[in-house]
Amino acid sequence: MYRGAMLAMGLCTAMPVAAETGQDDVARLTRLVEQQQAQIARLEARLAAVEGQKVAAMTAPLGQPLASEAHPAPPPQVAGQTVAPPRIPLPLGQALPSDAHPPSLDARLARIEKAQKDGVHVDWSKGTPEFTSADGRFSFRPRGRILVDLGTTMGSDVAARNITATQARSLRLGFEGSVGQHLSYLLEGDFADNDIAIKSAYLAWTTGFMGQQAEFALGNRLNDRGLDGSSGTISVPFLERNFVAQGIIPVRGFFGLGAAARIYGGRWHVGVQVSGDDINNPGTAGDGLTIAARAHWNPVKTADWLLHLGVWGFHEDLATDVTRPTRAIAVGGFYNDNLRISAGSFPNAKSGDGYGFEFGAFHKSLWAYGEYGTRTLRNVAGVSTDQAAWAVQGGWFLTGETPPYLTRGGVWSRPRVLRPFTSGGSGAVELATRYEELDYSDNPTAGRGTALTLGVNWYLNNFVRLQLNAIDWSVANPVAGVWTKDHGQTLIGRAQIAF
Template sequence: MTVFPTACAVVALVAATPALAQTPSQDDLAALVRQQAAEIAALKARLDRLEGAQAAAPAEAVPPVALASAPQQVITPPFAPQLVSPGPAERDIGRARDANASGVTTEWGAGLPVFRSADGVFTYKPRGRILTDVSSTFGSRYAGRNITTTGMRALRLGLEGGVGTHFFYQFESDFSENEVDIVTAFIGWRNRLGKIGDYDVRAGHLFNDRSFEGSTGSDSTPFMERTVVATAIIPQRGFYGIGIMPRVFWKSGHASLTVTGDRVDGNQANSDSRTVLGRVHWNPIKTDRGVLHLGAWGFDEALASSATALTRNTVIGGRFNGALRVSTGALTGGTGTTGYGVEVGGYVGPLWLMGEAGRREARLDGGRPDFVSTAWSVSGGWFLTGDLPPYNPRLGSFGQPRVLKSIFDGGPGAIELTARYEDLDYTNLLTGGRGWAATVGANWYLNSFIRFQFNVAHWNTDNRAGAYTGPDDGQTVGTRIAVTF
């Protein structure tokens, strides 16, 4: 109905003014546009009346299939100018339609999406963790230790991805100390080993594969801080180093070998220290409801001439109380270290138990005897809600739990009770101290990537150097809110 009058108007206008067929004036075009606008307004009013009548009719009178399949007609009068450009919503819909047409898929996992190309060759996923802690210490005979503090145990952002079935990469930065700190950053290659299993090789800034909790990420430890085995029997460079790590996996375990220099730094004026580290774990028993875990590891470290200080101040009752440490006292003149340890544990149903022990020998210059430090721990947990412990049989460490009934699905989440005893001995050194801690805790996992933690530790220290010497004990209460994605 709209097109016919408009066509008649055009014919009449051309017939009345032959010259117009060649060069229509601005007034003629404006009159034509006004006429078309009036016709569109009349048509819109008629459509509004028809839609009002349909809305007032009984529901069964409107066939839903017909409405869903009826195409929408867009009427564009000739010569009509584009008066309104697409808005943000229309542009977003267009981009989504283009992405869908390209075959890109999105899968929602632990809090963030995983993007895959249509052919499955390219994958990409954002990563991150937010661990917020509050701790309060009391009962010490030193007022300087009885403090309440807050801190970010981890504040990370990163990404991971892959190309094809073999190439993969990962990068993460941490901002927990209000500074940018590069943590995991590597590229890797993986493939099958026939019927044996598979392997991967990673190169870059690598996280240590050392001890059970030392190989567990800070967002997956059952307590707010790792055991003293993980924090004290460790290379001088810490948990990270730049190098290469091949790993081999089979049905009941894995083995890794790591060769690294220092961690990421800005010092290129001196040689790096060199660290060689290996670990193997084996699950001689592995069922759907239980695992027996056995593990062993060791490292050897040759220190650079610029890294001879071996002083240690190790966490014993809480990470965010700098006055509460077990100390070696000042120790310089180190030439290298050698450390090793064992792991024994496992789980049956919702109950888990893990024991670790380690020894570190620091070589000193000038013919002095080695400095030997030892540490051991026993820890366990029980999931009251019947969930299985988050044991990762591929890596021999803890990971993120699989919560049976998330609170977001109307369930209670996963509730775990934990307990641990740990002991650290630096007394082989004249200035070295000793300490132990007994910790009980509770973890409430809202779902697989959100949790609350609560720890109460009774600690005892006997330092021979520093501001807080002699026997001392007290309690530290800590809480954490953690989100991992």
């Protein structure tokens, strides 16, 4: 009985202690579960971020690598067996991770996040891959174009002009890129009209100036002169730029090696350029000097309407080795060298001045504009000759696209196709017409001409275009002191890819 009483008393004493100990264990387990839940929540948030970047990569432009491609998944496992991943040699002295103690989930996620942060972004939206560093400070993109023409001329009184031929209008290859936030560069070489030449080759610095964006460039750059003249051949609505852009032009041509500065506002821009001869000019004499300027303004800019006003001018002092101060202009396409407006001869040309005006209107899918330009040439004897050109043109996108006009610089670009043919849509279809006239005939040895063009453009996507131009032309050139008039038609088709 005594022993039973002592045992009962011991049990009664231990029960409160055991109960207290059990409560402490439950509290510790609860805290541990809460900590694990918080850690799991953090890991799930990080995994969601990684998966979100993966989904973004899967919906990126065609050709951009998926996250699974940039960071391969762990190797597959065979039932009852783990396939070891291939080892990549690491720098000398760096230990390989132990297979017996794989890195924690935290470490694995940290490695994935770092790889994504340090990765290179690739964008195929322009037709070629544009590589951009993760911090956006460096970019590089190859660029180029292929323009192939097939044309036929008929109706001319001169048999040599009635020909059918093909031509590689332009085969161009180059690259562009940026270094940091301000510096960019561009270099392109071109094969055109049976000749190889360097086209764009410059460095540009973009920065703020008086509350606006400014760009300063050194090198060989397309000049700023007229709506067509300031735009690339791949962007203008017709196969070739109009007569104002082609004919009222400095001796150095569309490009000049020198310095340029442009300031861009919300609805305007002003640009000046000081340049010598074209970069391909032979070094047998000193360069000429050309000072040019252009400004444009959009007085109306709404969702449905946009107006364009522009003015430009240039002064040139010609080099002593200039023998052809004026260009013979192709009327029916560059493939037919027998059909041109004669430039005549003007010996000992010394200087020249040119200027022009632009007016354009854009309404939803419709556009129209006109240009006028004139140039005066003078020689060492004080004799001068005047040249003039004008053009009016308009177009309509049947498929609803807006005209590819850029208010930044007042130039043509390429349309943003709503339903690309290469993605199962119809592409973009544009109808266009133009009438133009060029008159060199103030010089008795030079000619004049007119052209009426009907054009159809089919944009398969943003960088592929098929074109067809039907041209009714007339020329009047002096031959042996007698004016010889001619009239005919030309039909030209072009396949263009520009990236």
